[in-house]
Amino acid sequence: MSESRFTDRVVVVTGGGSGIGAATVDRFGREGATVISVGRSEDKLKRAAAEAAAGSTVVPRVTDVSDEAAVNALIASVVEDFGRLDVLVNNAAIAVPGTVEQLDTASWRQVFDADVDGVFFASRAALPHLRRVGGCIVNVGSVSGLGADWGMAAYNSAKGAVVNLTNAMALDHARDGVRVNAVHPSLTRTSVASFVTDNAEMLGAFEERIAMGRAAEPSEVASVIAFLASEDASFVNGAHIPVDGGLRASSGQPRMF
Template structure:
C-alpha cells in the first residue's frame, strides 16, 4: 500500500520509540520523511533523512522546515511526537523542570506548527500531536507532565479550528503505557510490572508500531473527516472509573467460602 506516495512528512522525536516506528511506517507507505531529533536515528535512507534539531529553538525549527522544503519541495504531514516525562510533586519541583517539560512538550509543538503550517497551506495536510492519557486525567507526582499534555490536547482543538479553512486537519493521539526504552525500567521489577499492567484491560503494554498504525490512519485520507479529535490508544485503561472489579471480588469471596 502506498497511501503516502508523493507526500512529505516531518516526525519530531523520530529517532527512537514511537517516533521511529512512525517514521518507518510512513516511509513504508511511500512518504518522504524528515526526522527532527536531538539524537541520531539508527539509520536513514533515500526516503528518510535526519537533521539534529532542538525543538525548543525557533531558529533550529525554522531551519529544519526550510531544509525539508528544499529537499522535497513540500510538507504534507507533521507528527509532533517529541516529549519528556517528569516525576515530582509540586513543593519539591524545581522551576527549571517545569519550564523544561513545557518547553519540550508544548512550545516545540507550537514552533513546528508555526513554521510548517504556512508551507502546508499550499495543498493542505495533516498534523498529529502525540499527547498522552496523562493529559486526560491526573497522576500521582506527575503534575507538570499532566499539565503539559493537557495543554497539548486543548491546543490541538484550537489549532484544528484555525487550520480547517486551509484544508489542514489537526488531531491528537493519547497513548497509554507503551513498550519503549524509556518505559523498560518502569516495569523491570515484577511487582512494578504488575502494578502498571493490572489496571489495563488488555493486560499488556502497547507497542510503538501500534501507535504508528493509529498515526498513519490520522495522517491518511481514511481520516479525511476527522479534525479536532482526541484518540486514545491505551489498552482500555481510560474506560475504567477506577472503582474495584466488583464481580471478580464477589467470585473470590464465594471461592473462599
C-alpha cells in the same frame, strides 16, 4: 495495510530517534513517504533510519524542537529540499517526575520547552506549507494529558496543554484545509518507559488497570498516527484517540468480580 497511502508525500516526525517516533518513521516509510526524522541525538536518528524498512526514504535531521530558530530553519530546509510538506507529527517530548512542591523551576520549564513550545514552534512553521497541499498535523499526547498521575505534575500539565492546543488548531485551520488531531498512548514498550516495563511489580499494576492486560507496542501507536494522517481520516479533525488498551474505559474503581 496500504503500501502507497503516502507515496510522494513528505512527512516530518519529531522525536524520531526511538520509541513511538522511530516506529512512526518506519510506518510512513513503509507506506511510501519521504520521512524527515528529527531529534537531538544524531546517533539515535541514524540508528533508527538504518533499522527502517528496506526501500524507505528516511532523512535524519538533528534539531532541538525547543529552539525556535532551529525549528524554523528545519521546516524551511525541508520544503526547500523536497518541495513540499504534507504531514507534521509532533512526537518529541520529555518527562521529569515530581509534585508541584518537588519540581524546581528549571525542570518545569524544561518539560514545557520540549512538550509544548516544541509543538507550537513546529506547527507554526509548518502551517503555511501544509495549507498549500491540504496537509495535516498529528500531535502525540498522552493519557497523562487526559487525566493526572501521581507525582507527574509538569508532564501532566504539558500534555494537558497539548490537548487544548490540538483543539484550538483544529478550529483555527480546518477551513484552510489543514486537519489537526492527536493520539494519546498509555504505557508503551519504549526505552523511556523501561523503568515500568522492567519492573515486574509496577508492570503488573499497569496490566491490572489496562483492559487488554498489556502495554502497547510502538508500532500500534504509529498505525493510529498513520491513519489520522491519511485520506482514510479525511473528515476527522480535532479528534483525541486514546491508544490505551481500554485503560480509560474504566470508572477508576478496582476490579470487584
